[in-house]
Amino acid sequence: MRTFSFIISLILGCTNVFAQDVPQKIYPDVYVLRIGTDLVKASRNFWDKNYTGFEINADYRYNKKWYIAAEAGFEDRFKEDDQLTYTTSGMFLKIGADKNFHQNWLDMDNLIYVGGRYGLSYHNQTLHSYRVNTGNAYFDEEMQYPNLKTTGLMAHWLELVVGIKAEVANNLYIGMNVRLKGLVYxxxxxxxxxxxxPGFDQKYSGNIGVGFGYTVSYMIPFKKKF
Structure with a gap:
């Protein structure tokens, strides 16, 4: 009986030692950098003959909930309607932050976020033509062709951003977002x-703009715990 008890104790002791030696799989929180592009702007180069442009965007995980975000690019847009024809071309930059409200499992890094951006553009405008009201009902409006170009223009604005980003393959993310924009200068x-x-898109009454985007990005992880 004593021999049987000794064998049981020995087995239990070995089991505890073995369990302590087996490494446990840990899913640490990590810093991540995502770099991508806007699919709307990229695809528009193919289906809109009056548009040329691109955007590079990135976000960096600062802590468990907050991400530092930035977007930069170039746009050249020709616009023609019944009243006027013009071209806008230039560069833009946006910087800001996003807060993630999604609770991820294990090593996932998906986002449901609300954020803000400060945007600025440096661009040129060319007024190709416009119609002038003659004030006479018997004559058509006159079309003027000044081809007036103004360089070195600037604009500053703020954006409210709401969006999602989800991993669809290993480290590859697809996202979408909507934006409300307001010019400040x-x-x-x-x-x-x-x-x-550029970067703001079309302005509506009251210096207000709206926009949406679809993004694709690749995540570069940094193995660091918070």
């Missing part, structure tokens, strides 16, 4: 008014 072209800004 701009320089106007000579004899004309800004109607489109």
């Amino acid at each position: 701009q320089t106007q072209p000579e004899g004309f008014e800004n109607l489109y800004y």
Whole structure:
């Protein structure tokens, strides 16, 4: 009986030692950098003959909930309607932060986020043509062709961003977002008014703009615990 008890004790002791020696799989929180592009702007180069542009975007995980975000790019847009024809071309930069409200499992890094951006553009405007009301009902409006170009224009604005990002393959993310934008400062072209800004898109009444985007990005992880 004593021999049997000794064998049981020995087995239990070995089991405890073995359990302590087996490494446990840990899913640490890590810093991540995502780099990607806007699919709407990229695809528009193919289906819109009056548009050329691109955007590079990135976000960096600062801590468990907050991400530092930035977007930069170039746009050249020709616009023609019944009243006027113009071209806008230039660069833009946006910087800001996003807060993630999604509770991830294990080593996932998906986002449901709300964020903000400070945006600025440096661009040129060319007024190709516009119609002038003659004030006479018997004559058509006159079309003027000044081809007036103004360089060195600037615009500053703020954005409220709501969006999602989800991993669809290893380290590959697809996302979508909607934005509400408000101009805070701009320089106007000579004899004309800004109607489109690189990075801001079209301006509506009251200096307000709206937009949406679809993104694809690749995640570069850094194995660090918070």
